[in-house]
Amino acid sequence: MATKTIFQKIIDREIPADIIYEDDRALAFRDVSPQAPVHVLVIPKQPIRSWADIADADAGLMSHLTLVIRDLAKKLELADGYRVVCNCGPDGGQSVDHLHFHLLGGRTMRWPPG
Ligand code: 5GP
Numbered sequence: 001m002a003t004k005t006i007f008q009k010i011i012d013r014e015i016p017a018d019i020i021y022e023d024d025r026a027l028a029f030r031d032v033s034p035q036a037p038v039h040v041l042v043i044p045k046q047p048i049r050s051w052a053d054i055a056d057a058d059a060g061l062m063s064h065l066t067l068v069i070r071d072l073a074k075k076l077e078l079a080d081g082y083r084v085v086c087n088c089g090p091d092g093g094q095s096v097d098h099l100h101f102h103l104l105g106g107r108t109m110r111w112p113p114g
Contacts, residue, residue: 007043007098021075025061026068028103037106038076042069048099051088069103078105085113 010017011027020040021028031039044061048054054062073082082105087094 005047005096005098007041007096007100008047011043011045021068021072023068025064028068028072031102035102036104036109038078038082038104040072040076040103042072042101042103044099049097050094050099051086051092054099065101069101072103073105076103076105081105081109083109 004012004014006015009015010019010029017029017032019027019029021042025045026042027045028040028042031041042065044058044065046058046061048058069084082103085102085104086092086100087102
């Protein structure tokens, strides 16, 4: 069996995380190395490696994650705005091979990203 990613270990409760939301398809927890006052990772429980590995059949799951992020931003009171980021592959800066979305807020973001 392939080695579990750190995020799979969080899903399986093998390592701790500050989990702020969970349902049957999604999990959200605070990033261990926050880059903004609010920095949450939203992941599918299904082990999709990256944005590039999303299948057509995952369209419903992706819609669900979109709404989870929207609702979390509201719950976290990011009324002034926020940024949603998905790093894909080596050039995208992805370091964990389990699809995840960064929800960043609580400060003004800069553009372009590095
Ligand atoms: P990526 O660079 O792949 O887009 O994002 C991976 C994110 O996962 C990074 O922001 C990193 O800080 C976070 N991260 C890595 N390991 C852990 C961990 O064990 N726990 C939590 N909560 N976040 C982690």
